[in-house]
Amino acid sequence: MITLANITGSAPKRVLPGFGLSLGISLTFVSLMLLLPMTSLFGQLSGISLAEYWRIITDGRVVASYIVTIGAAAVAALVNAAFGLLLAWVLVRYDFPGKRLLDALMDLPFALPTAVAGITLATLYSSNGWMGRLLDPLGIQVAYTWVGIALAMAFTSIPFVVRTVQPVLEDLPNEVDEAALTLGASDATAFRRVILPHLWPALVTGTGLAFVRSLGEFGAIIFIAGNAPYETEITALMIFVRLQEYDYVGASAIASVVLAVSLALLLAINIWQGRFIKRLHGGRG
Amino acid sequence: MQRIGDAPRVRRILVISAVLLAALFLLLPLVAIFAQAFAQGVEVFWRNVSNHYTVRAIGLTLFITVLTIPVCLVFGVALAWLVTRFSFPGRRLLQTLIDIPFAVSPVVAGLVYLLLYGRNGWIGNWLDGYDIQLMFAWPGILMVTIFVTCPFVARELIPLMQAQGSRDEEAAVTLGASGWTLFRRVTLPNIRWALLYGVILTNARAVGEFGAVSVVSGAIRGQTNTLPLHLEQLYQDYNTVGAFSSAALLALIALLTLAAKASLEWRAARQEA
Numbered sequence: 246m247i248t249l250a251n252i253t254g255s256a257p258k259r260v261l262p263g264f265g266l267s268l269g270i271s272l273t274f275v276s277l278m279l280l281l282p283m284t285s286l287f288g289q290l291s292g293i294s295l296a297e298y299w300r301i302i303t304d305g306r307v308v309a310s311y312i313v314t315i316g317a318a319a320v321a322a323l324v325n326a327a328f329g330l331l332l333a334w335v336l337v338r339y340d341f342p343g344k345r346l347l348d349a350l351m352d353l354p355f356a357l358p359t360a361v362a363g364i365t366l367a368t369l370y371s372s373n374g375w376m377g378r379l380l381d382p383l384g385i386q387v388a389y390t391w392v393g394i395a396l397a398m399a400f401t402s403i404p405f406v407v408r409t410v411q412p413v414l415e416d417l418p419n420e421v422d423e424a425a426l427t428l429g430a431s432d433a434t435a436f437r438r439v440i441l442p443h444l445w446p447a448l449v450t451g452t453g454l455a456f457v458r459s460l461g462e463f464g465a466i467i468f469i470a471g472n473a474p475y476e477t478e479i480t481a482l483m484i485f486v487r488l489q490e491y492d493y494v495g496a497s498a499i500a501s502v503v504l505a506v507s508l509a510l511l512l513a514i515n516i517w518q519g520r521f522i523k524r525l526h527g528g529r530g
Numbered sequence: 531m532q533r534i535g536d537a538p539r540v541r542r543i544l545v546i547s548a549v550l551l552a553a554l555f556l557l558l559p560l561v562a563i564f565a566q567a568f569a570q571g572v573e574v575f576w577r578n579v580s581n582h583y584t585v586r587a588i589g590l591t592l593f594i595t596v597l598t599i600p601v602c603l604v605f606g607v608a609l610a611w612l613v614t615r616f617s618f619p620g621r622r623l624l625q626t627l628i629d630i631p632f633a634v635s636p637v638v639a640g641l642v643y644l645l646l647y648g649r650n651g652w653i654g655n656w657l658d659g660y661d662i663q664l665m666f667a668w669p670g671i672l673m674v675t676i677f678v679t680c681p682f683v684a685r686e687l688i689p690l691m692q693a694q695g696s697r698d699e700e701a702a703v704t705l706g707a708s709g710w711t712l713f714r715r716v717t718l719p720n721i722r723w724a725l726l727y728g729v730i731l732t733n734a735r736a737v738g739e740f741g742a743v744s745v746v747s748g749a750i751r752g753q754t755n756t757l758p759l760h761l762e763q764l765y766q767d768y769n770t771v772g773a774f775s776s777a778a779l780l781a782l783i784a785l786l787t788l789a790a791k792a793s794l795e796w797r798a799a800r801q802e803a
Contacts, residue, residue, distance in 0.1 A: 260617050261616070282639075285642050350556050357784040500635075508633055
């Protein structure tokens with residue numbers, strides 16, 4: 246058995262104080278607040294058979310919610326990849342009046358409570374809202390359709406792309422531009438062949454994080470989603486619905502799918518990022 | 531110096547489209563919140579905000595936030611100190627684990643707490659014997675709020691403390707500083723702005739958490755309703771102006787958060803220059 250004493254004992258002598266204290270606080274917190282609650286999910290699921298578990302997570306209404314959630318999240322992430330790249334580029338490369346304001350505005354979706362974003366978007370895009378009134382005559386329905394779900398997802402996750410691409414773009418030396426242009430490349434070619442390869446890892450990471458966040462988002466979506474079974478129900482809402490029916494096992498089974506997918510994606514993003522950093526720094530880091 | 535996309539025409543098109551899209555996508559919702567809140571005048575807004583249930587919801591939200599911040603501070607500083615100042619087996623794993631709350635859907639976070647500490651969970655069941663109820667009461671709200679906000683402080687501190695290295699602190703120890711003096715006189719002045727920013731982020735998220743809180747709160751009006759839950763109820767009751775009055779208060783906190791962030795960044799940039 247590993248005790249605190251033999252962890253500290255086996256390590257080389259430490260100069261700085263506080264190892265025991267900070268290890269104690271961190272481990273207590275991580276086990277009580279993070280790991281222990283997670284185990285309750287498995288405790289709840291251990292009571293049912295594998296067939297039962299499979300039946301719950303492949304129920305028609307639940308599967309429809311996976312499709313809606315993943316589809317809308319994919320659209321939102323792709324839109325954000327383009328929009329985020331444009332904003333990061335403009336914020337890093339150009340000077341214009343109101344730039345600081347635009348930069349600050351980028352963090353709004355993280356600072357604004359999701360429920361506030363939810364009711365605001367629902368009100369704006371409903372048929373008598375400011376945006377809805379403009380879009381309705383064109384036959385574009387946003388509120389209470391999957392487009393609204395994608396919109397809410399895109400709103401809450403845009404900072405991920407901007408804030409991951411921005412620092413990489415800032416660190417790119419001007420010589421890169423100059424070399425490409427001196428050699429006669431057009432702007433578009435130079436961007437695609439020279440700049441984009443540098444930004445690619447950050448762009449994929451940011452888009453991936455935005456996608457993961459969209460998969461789990463709840464507060465911003467439920468108000469604009471309409472929540473019609475089989476059509477505009479997201480998976481997070483399915484968990485919520487099962488809970489309101491006091492079906493704890495059903496809620497846990499669906500939650501375990503959501504949890505597994507988000508953790509797997511997060512791990513994949515970390516590995517992808519780690520591999521790229523290794524390539525950049527020649528095996529270090 | 532020649533740079534890609536510096537031709538005036540390209541530049542103009544890109545700047546204008548970025549500003550327009552951002553205005554439509556981000557600024558318009560912000561304006562809409564305040565327009566809706568004040569749609570029937572300042573007086574109605576004020577009546578909505580000073581309504582008994584709204585005041586109770588504000589009180590509970592502040593109470594939860596005030597308790598959450600110190601817990602996150604202690605944990606964040608301890609964890610950042612641990613992973614940046616010592617190397618030990620499992621260090622990387624610990625750093626990955628604290629990101630879990632960012633990856634987990636808020637609804638799933640609420641659910642796992644409900645399963646463990648609710649009356650049907652093994653800890654909840656045991657506490658029930660002593661007549662202690664955590665879920666559908668403020669302790670449950672506090673617990674899930676701590677869960678969703680705990681990575682912020684650590685996340686801000688770790689990269690900074692890693693970059694700063696431990697030379698200053700080692701020097702202080704060699705000169706005979708005790709642990710507390712070392713932290714107060716050497717470490718704290720170095721990390722104070724990152725620490726403050728971590729607290730601001732924690733505060734913003736703690737005030738606005740919805741998904742996780744709505745699972746464990748039970749949303750009893752005047753008792754376990756936080757401000758975001760309160761505005762949801764008003765909105766479902768078709769009291770749009772009432773809902774947006776609460777939303778405006780939360781949006782104001784968000785704006786203060788953005789302003790604080792901008793001023794901290796400005797300060798950091800000036801220090802570098």
